[in-house]
Amino acid sequence: MEEIKLGVVGYVSQKFDEDKAKRLLKKTYNSIDCQYLSKQKIVVSGLTDVGVISLAYKEAVLRGWKTVGIACARAQEKVCFPVDKKIIVGNEWGDESPTFLEFIDVLVRVGGGRQSLAETAEFLKRGKPVFEYDLPSL
Numbered sequence: 001m002e003e004i005k006l007g008v009v010g011y012v013s014q015k016f017d018e019d020k021a022k023r024l025l026k027k028t029y030n031s032i033d034c035q036y037l038s039k040q041k042i043v044v045s046g047l048t049d050v051g052v053i054s055l056a057y058k059e060a061v062l063r064g065w066k067t068v069g070i071a072c073a074r075a076q077e078k079v080c081f082p083v084d085k086k087i088i089v090g091n092e093w094g095d096e097s098p099t100f101l102e103f104i105d106v107l108v109r110v111g112g113g114r115q116s117l118a119e120t121a122e123f124l125k126r127g128k129p130v131f132e133y134d135l136p137s138l
Contacts, residue, residue: 004039005068006032007104007123009116010052014137021052021110021135025059028108028131033063040066044104046096047071049081052110057081070100101126111135 006029010021032041043060045053047069057067069075069083072095076088087103089096097119101107107123108131109116124130 001040002038003042004032004036004106005042005044005104007100007107007119008043008045008052008056008110009107009119010056010110010112011116011135011137012046012048012051012053012113014051014111014113016051016111016135016137018055022055022059024110024133024135025052025056025108029059029063031131032106042066042068044068044070044100046100047075047080047083047086048078050079052112054081056108056110057083068103070096070103072096097122105129106131109133111137 043056043065045056060067067083068085070087072090072092073088089099094115101123106129109120110133120130120132
């Protein structure tokens with residue numbers, strides 16, 4: 001079966017409106033599900049089980065979608081989500097960004113800091129589809 005890989009970026013350590021973030025993710029996943037009916041969906045994010053990343057993985061699992069974590073080695077020092085596939089690239093935060101952006105087909109940003117914004121800008125520059133939501137930190 002053909003695949004569509006959704007990269008999800010957003011808040012990790014900041015506080016944010018989790019209910020709103022969940023609604024935005026569900027809305028986006030529904031839209032992608034309709035757009036790519038015949039493709040298997042895979043949610044790709046930063047491996048750790050925190051913030052928007054955790055919400056994205058949990059919603060994927062509820063839908064029976066596969067999960068992939070792409071992160072630097074330091075992520076393994078944190079609590080990680082039990083993804084279907086783990087890809088470790090480099091040793092420092094951000095080392096994984098080029099691999100992450102090459103790996104995905106669609107990008108979803110829910111809030112986020114400097115790295116999320118930089119990855120989104122780069123993906124847009126490549127002319128790839130982006131679902132982008134500003135979500136204030138609390």
